[in-house]
Amino acid sequence: MLMTTCLLCAVGAVQTAVHLGTGVYRSMTWTEQTREAEAENDRLRNDIQILKDAKVQLNSPQYLEQLARCWGYVGRDEAVLVAEYDPENVGANCDEYRLP
Structure with a gap:
């Protein structure tokens, strides 16, 4: 036992x-x-903030003007200049940034 x-x-x-x-x-x-x-969660909160900032920026006149210039539009009173030789960094101000 x-x-x-x-x-x-x-x-x-x-x-x-x-x-x-x-x-x-x-x-x-x-x-x-x-x-x-x-x-x-922190990464997702950061992504949400980036997207909210991008949404606000979409309606700003400065952003829309920059986007139009990237697409090749010019202002009504602007003269169009054409480069004889292509520069190496064409469209450098039009680089796209991927949003999350």
């Missing part, structure tokens, strides 16, 4: 150790997953 009791206590101790180990492992992985989720 005493041997059975000792064996059951040993099995209980092993089971308790396993449960403690899995609890620590879960705690560590959940902490890491929480950090990753918070970092992703």
